[in-house]
Each structure stands twice: as C-alpha cells, then as structure tokens.
Amino acid sequence: MLILGIESSCDETAAAVVADGKRILSNVVASQVLTHEKYGGVVPELASREHLRKIDLVVDEALARAQIRLEAVDALAVTEGPGLIGSLLVGLVYGKALALSLDKPLVGVNHLEGHIHAVLLENHRACAAGMTVEKAKLPAVTLVVSGGHTSLFRVDAEDRNGRTAFSYKPLGRTRDDAAGEAFDKVAKLLALGYPGGPIIDQLSNFGDPAAVDFGRIKMKGNPFDFSFSGLKTAVLYRVRGTDLAAEAEARRAWRKTVSGRVTANELRAHCSPVTLDLVASFQHAVVADLVMRTMAAAENAGVATILVSGGVACNSLLRTRFAEVARNHAMDVFFPSLELSTDNAAMIAAAGYYKLLAGERAGISLTAHASFPLES
Ligand code: KG4
Numbered sequence: 001m002l003i004l005g006i007e008s009s010c011d012e013t014a015a016a017v018v019a020d021g022k023r024i025l026s027n028v029v030a031s032q033v034l035t036h037e038k039y040g041g042v043v044p045e046l047a048s049r050e051h052l053r054k055i056d057l058v059v060d061e062a063l064a065r066a067q068i069r070l071e072a073v074d075a076l077a078v079t080e081g082p083g084l085i086g087s088l089l090v091g092l093v094y095g096k097a098l099a100l101s102l103d104k105p106l107v108g109v110n111h112l113e114g115h116i117h118a119v120l121l122e123n124h125r126a127c128a129a130g131m132t133v134e135k136a137k138l139p140a141v142t143l144v145v146s147g148g149h150t151s152l153f154r155v156d157a158e159d160r161n162g163r164t165a166f167s168y169k170p171l172g173r174t175r176d177d178a179a180g181e182a183f184d185k186v187a188k189l190l191a192l193g194y195p196g197g198p199i200i201d202q203l204s205n206f207g208d209p210a211a212v213d214f215g216r217i218k219m220k221g222n223p224f225d226f227s228f229s230g231l232k233t234a235v236l237y238r239v240r241g242t243d244l245a246a247e248a249e250a251r252r253a254w255r256k257t258v259s260g261r262v263t264a265n266e267l268r269a270h271c272s273p274v275t276l277d278l279v280a281s282f283q284h285a286v287v288a289d290l291v292m293r294t295m296a297a298a299e300n301a302g303v304a305t306i307l308v309s310g311g312v313a314c315n316s317l318l319r320t321r322f323a324e325v326a327r328n329h330a331m332d333v334f335f336p337s338l339e340l341s342t343d344n345a346a347m348i349a350a351a352g353y354y355k356l357l358a359g360e361r362a363g364i365s366l367t368a369h370a371s372f373p374l375e376s
C-alpha cells in the first residue's frame with residue numbers, strides 16, 4: 001500500500017511516500033527556519049503563509065522522488081493535530097481535497113503518534129538493511145521531546161486478526177515549556193541563534209557541564225511530568241545584569257553584521273568560557289532530567305524498551321546518556337535517524353498505515369485540532 005503522508009503542524013512543510021508503513025520511497029521537508037530565525041521562534045501567521053506557498057511543490061517533489069504518479073497513491077495520511085491551527089489546516093485541507101478528487105481513502109494522524117512511529121520506521125529500515133540492530137520489542141515507554149512537546153507514553157502493540165494495533169497511554173507531560181522550547185529560549189536570551197537546540201548541542205562541547213549546578217528539577221505529584229521553565233529562569237538570573245548580558249548584546253550586534261548562517265566555530269569565537277560553561281550546564285540539566293524521568297517511567301511500567309523521538313532526540317548528549325543508562329538497566333533504547341527525529345511526513349504515513357489497515361477512514365468532516373491528546 002502506497003501512502004502519501006502530509007505534515008504541516010508547525011514550521012516544516014513535509015510530504016512523503018511510504019510503502020506498507022515500512023519502506024520510505026521519498027521524504028521531503030521544506031524548512032521555514034530562514035523565515036522565523038530573526039524572531040527567535042515560530043511566528044504562526046508567517047508559518048501558515050509559508051505552508052500555503054510550499055505545499056504544492058513539496059507534494060510534487062515527494063511524488064517525483066518516489067517515482068510515482070499521484071494516481072498510484074493508494075491512500076493519504078495527514079496530521080490532524082496537535083499544532084498551530086493555521087499551519088495544520090493547510091496540510092489537512094490539501095490532503096482532504098486530494099483524497100476527494102482522487103477518490104482515495106484518507107486518515108487523520110496525531111502528530112505525537114507520528115513521532116512514535118518514526119522510531120519504529122527507523123527500526124524497520126535498519127533491520128531491513130541488515131544492520132546489526134535489534135528489533136524494537138513492544139511494550140515500550142516512549143519519550144516524545146521537541147519544540148512543542150515533552151511527553152511520556154506507554155506504547156503497546158497487539159495482534160488483531162493478523163494486523164498490528166497500537167495503543168498509547170499517557171504517563172506524563174510538561175506542565176510548562178517543552179524541552180526544545182527551553183533550548184530555543186536560552187539560545188535567544190544569549191543571542192546564539194535559532195533554533196537553539198542544535199547550536200547549544202554543538203557549543204556545549206566546549207563548555208564544562210559541571211560548571212553550574214542547577215540542581216535536580218523537583219516535581220510535586222506525578223513524577224513523570226516535566227517542567228523546564230524554572231531552569232530557563234535560572235539561566236536568565238545568571239545572565240541578567242551581568243557581563244554575560246553585555247556579551248550577549250555584543251553577539252547580537254555582531255550577528256546582525258553577518259549575512260547567512262554562522263558556523264558553530266564562528267559563534268564559539270564570540271562566546272566567553274563562562275557562556276560556554278553555562279550552556280553546557282543547562283544542556284546537562286535538561287538531559288539528566290529527561291533521562292531520569294523516562295527511565296523511572298520505564299521501570300515503573302515494567303518495560304524493557306525505550307523509544308525516543310522528536311527534534312530534541314537529535315541531541316548528542318541525550319543519545320549518549322540514554323545509551324549508557326539503558327545499558328546499565330539492561331534496557332534497549334531506540335532513536336530515529338536525525339532526519340526522522342525532526343518533523344517529517346514519513347512518520348505520518350507510517351502511523352496512518354496501521355489506522356488504514358484497521359479500517360479507519362476520515363470523512364469530509366475531518367478537521368484540525370490545536371490541542372489533540374493522544375490516548376487510545
Ligand atoms: O520535532 P521538531 O522538528 O518540531 C516540533 O514538533 O517542535 O523539533 C524542533 C525542536 C526545536 O526546539 C529545536 O531546538 C530542537 O527540536 N532541537 C534540538 C536539537 N535539534 C533540534 N534540541 C537539542 N539538541 C539538538 N541537537
């Protein structure tokens with residue numbers, strides 16, 4: 001079954017063709033980073049307009065790279081939510097119109113379910129390529145960690161009449177900022193650029209992660225919930241009114257004189273050791289918290305598999321720490337490739353495949369939801 005996936009929930013316009021929920025024939029992502037970087041965050045109205053401009057081209061490109069004609073598509077899967085409502089509507093209405101005009105089945109997919117399937121899709125790809133990778137065994141605890149989400153779920157798979165049916169149980173979520181949002185806000189405060197995650201990841205290699213002890217993040221109530229706004233404020237207090245603030249202002253002025261993107265090395269040359277120590281310590285604190293709560297949730301659920309996905313899953317320290325800690329606990333941890341960690345439509349097509357197999361079909365009333373809890 002050839003599925004055309006469409007994803008437009010935030011600032012990436014994406015389309016992909018995936019065969020049988022497992023084999024990626026194409027995966028096209030048009031990033032809007034250049035549009036939003038001068039604001040240090042996604043501007044919703046600009047994002048919707050960019051999606052409108054690009055959606056046609058991106059879908060055409062996905063079909064061309066898959067070397068198929070539109071008529072060869074068997075079904076469509078579109079992101080239904082959660083996300084920015086204007087952005088979601090562009091991909092959703094486009095997918096709905098295509099499905100109607102082609103008279104092909106359509107399903108709506110939860111963006112978080114897509115991120116979870118990105119890990120399974122990667123696992124299929126690695127196993128099929130004969131790489132020495134274990135098959136991801138479910139049940140698992142999964143951490144979806146990005147600019148918009150930091151959530152833990154238990155994922156189960158069961159065989160229903162020869163078909164795999166997945167179910168998701170929420171275990172915890174952030175009560176304020178998402179982890180990626182905290183990376184982006186700290187980078188903005190320090191005038192390091194946008195998006196902040198990859199920049200802080202690279203700069204942290206040159207700082208001491210033990211230089212600033214932010215302490216452990218304390219949570220009352222559910223121990224599998226997250227909170228990163230306090231950490232972000234702790235960074236702010238260390239910067240405001242100090243030499244670090246003046247240094248950030250100098251960096252902001254320098255960046256305005258440089259056209260195009262700056263490399264991590266150029267940026268590093270404009271950062272004092274104290275700033276590098278601060279970002280490395282911040283990253284260390286975020287990663288330690290993500291790993292600790294995910295491991296605790298996995299132990300509590302009695303599962304031996306952990307899936308990590310979303311933009312922050314690209315973080316190199318997060319990958320290393322998870323691998324180390326999981327090994328010590330005799331658990332297996334799986335990540336998607338970097339390309340499948342961030343927003344993409346292959347994961348939407350993969351998640352949609354199982355819904356289609358289960359007979360799910362979206363009607364003309366399918367609509368977008370800014371808030372859309374995942375539980376089934
Ligand atoms: O999944 P994604 O592409 O979009 C959302 O659904 O939010 O994630 C984007 C987020 C941004 O906040 C970005 O700063 C963060 O992922 N990110 C990273 C890294 N690469 C991307 N955070 C930490 N380390 C990274 N290497």
Ligand code: ZN
Nearest residue numbers: 146310342343
């Ligand atoms: Zn996402």
